[in-house]
Amino acid sequence: MKIAVCRFNRLLKAWRVREFLHLTRMRTSRPFALRVATLLLVVVVSIHWNACFYLAISDYIGQGNDQWVYSKSSRVLYTCRGGD
16 A cells, blocks of 8 residues: 555545634635635636646556557656747
8 A cells, every 4th residue: 555545634624724714714704815815726626636636647647658648758848948
């Protein structure tokens, strides 16, 4: 069993974050800003988990074996170059 699987019990602490956000929302003068920040955090975490799931499927199928899965050889690194 991998060690990462053993860390799933940390998800049980999610109720503490929810309680913190609820109490902060009640005490802040700008609750809508907190809601927007919370929404952005949820979107970013969802995108991250989706990418992790996609990479896990690519590893399971075999990277580069299919057109659908991620291929390390086709990775493009975008850089900012001035004056080109």
